[in-house]
Amino acid sequence: ISALSALRILRLSHNKLPALPPDIGALTALEVLAADHNQLASVPVELRRCCALRELNLEGNRIATLVLDLRPVASSLQSLQLYGNPLDYLPELSHCTALRSLSLANVRIMADASYTRWEVEVGALSYMSRSHKLAPLFRLTFRRSSLQHPLLAGALGRIAEDKGSCELIAKEEVAIQQLVLMALSENHVVVRQACKTLGHLAASSAATVRKLIAHDVLSAVTSLM
Known part of the structure; x- marks a missing residue:
């Protein structure tokens, strides 16, 4: 995978993957990573090298502790999807100035560009x-x-x-x-x-x-x- 350094979009959804390879950090041009609905319990710390990342989708995995430094993507990350993971805590988000879409626990949150309107969608059993x-x-x-x-x-x-x-x-x-x-x-x-x-x-x-x-x-x- 390290040979694909110019790759901008990588979709790995619904593949029962137990882990992402550490050399994913070599994809420095990567803008979209969809690794949702796999069997991930963690993400490699090398992911922080993907400084162009705009969208990161990790929904529907088994991640309890997300050890991920988001500072390198603070100005680029617009969408972070963690819905359906048994998270113990959130990564630090305060520096992510471009973030406008976030899902966590069983809630999806979206905001407009100027942070004047928010949409909150709550999902759970209908009863x-x-x-x-x-x-x-x-x-x-x-x-x-x-x-x-x-x-x-x-x-x-x-x-x-x-x-x-x-x-x-x-x-x-x-x-x-x-x-x-x-x-x-x-x-x-x-x-x-x-x-x-x-x-x-x-x-x-x-x-x-x-x-x-x-x-x-x-x-x-x-x-x-």
């Missing part, structure tokens, strides 16, 4: 309520991952428009702490969406208001003004 469907996303993001990216912040803002979802967010022990950290971000989109989510939480129930007061959220948000 489950929307709030229960969101539980895998909240477990992954609030407990073990950084949310310092406009795509994730905007998705939470949209999700929090639903009162039932707000109640589920409030049940996550570290959710409010994460949202306060987001409200203190250097990224104005993350700040705006975090404050929007906190506002929805405050309006959802008296119990949630008490939690916000306990975390001194008002002082944190006021300090931004």
Whole structure:
């Protein structure tokens, strides 16, 4: 595969592959890698050498720990698809300024170029309520991952428009702490969406208001003004 250094698109979907070869890192012109619906438990660290990567699809694999430095593709990566993997945590996304499409757990997120509109699609068994469907996303993001990216912040803002979802967010022990950290971000989109989510939480129930007061959220948000 290392002889194909000019290759720009590589599609390996639905092949029951147990691993990707380390020399995939030699494909420095690669823009699209579709390795979804295989049996991958990891990806080679050499993938970071594919600096032109725009689309990376790893959906439907067995990846629990994604050890992947995305900084080399921070300005090029537009789509990262991780739907259906048993991820323990997300890779750091804050530097991925071009990212507009992301899937993780059982949720697909898309945003427009200016991060003013977000679409959130939640997939699960039809008999489950929307709030229960969101539980895998909240477990992954609030407990073990950084949310310092406009795509994730905007998705939470949209999700929090639903009162039932707000109640589920409030049940996550570290959710409010994460949202306060987001409200203190250097990224104005993350700040705006975090404050929007906190506002929805405050309006959802008296119990949630008490939690916000306990975390001194008002002082944190006021300090931004």
